[in-house]
Ligand SMILES: C[S@@+](CC[C@H](N)C(=O)[O-])C[C@H]1O[C@@H](n2cnc3c(N)ncnc32)[C@H](O)[C@@H]1O
């Protein structure tokens with residue numbers, strides 16, 4: 358049985374104007390790591406199959422702190438021998454010695470937030486690294502980590518099909534085993550939203566998405582989740598756990614967890630998290646099922662028809678959004694573009 362532990366580190370060197378993840382551009386206080394350790398002490402004693410350091414910018418964490426948290430998880434829960442241990446890194450918040458050190462202390466998957474290989478796009482995104490640094494870090498990462506990934510953002514307001522195709526082709530020359538490719542979304546409350554930055558035109562975004570699917574398929578890194586592409590065997594096991602509705606724990610301010618129908622939520626505030634700890638809520642079976650549907654439909658492997666209304670499944674098939682294979686519904690290309698109405702249709 359898989360059991361993942363997500364550890365949220367909500368600190369960044371600066372705040373990007375599009376980002377609505379819980380993170381702050383301040384330095385953590387030195388005693389903070391003890392609060393993380395204390396929270397790990399309250400985890401169930403269940404062998405952990407994946408750990409994911411996310412953020413924020415967890416590559417800013419000190420090596421001794423990452424090591425202490427991994428040790429705490431291993432002592433409290435046990436770490437399976439083949440556990441996937443991922444960490445998100447920013448190109449301007451990691452270097453080669455740090456990559457080597459992380460690898461030596463057990464991190465076996467690095468996910469680098471490159472975002473773009475064009476200086477103009479990086480500037481537009483308010484990033485502090487340039488394309489040259491991004492290229493250098495990708496090369497360094499690939500030398501140290503067999504299992505690694507980059508994040509790129511596309512469908513920027515000025516992206517054309519040819520500009521994005523060229524950028525993605527360059528990213529593919531590194532032949533990494535995994536790529537996360539996100540369409541820029543303008544999130545409420547962010548500086549981009551306040552400045553009135555408009556997302557790419559809907560039709561352009563659709564064409565960019567279809568082109569991305571095709572380009573990645575041809576490169577031998579097909580999609581396995583709408584924004585995630587991997588060589589066979591390099592799908593992110595931790596994230597697959599979320600999408601497949603498995604149990605996971607959330608450690609740190611702003612982190613969420615799921616244990617069956619019990620949802621855990623930590624406050625998006627460091628002082629409140631330290632004072633109040635975790636809030637637990639029992640979800641109804643229906644609520645948890647809807648969550649699983651929302652997540653599971655995003656996967657290429659399909660979603661079990663067991664709890665779906667046969668009439669709704671038939672309508673989704675008639676609309677050309679899914680096909681049925683044995684006891685699953687599997688997205689078609691049209692379904693991939695219609696995820697929201699499809700989810701509404703299939704929600705019992
Ligand atoms: C939680 S962020 C943390 C990663 C890391 N701090 C960084 O910025 O590289 C994970 C990824 O989400 C993506 N992301 C964040 N905000 C986004 C947005 N508004 N639209 C699309 N993708 C976004 C970025 O690609 C980012 O690398």
Ligand code: SF4
Pocket residue numbers: 368369370371372373376377378380412413414447470
């Ligand atoms: S995108 Fe990454 S670096 Fe930028 S503010 Fe969000 S978490 Fe921090």
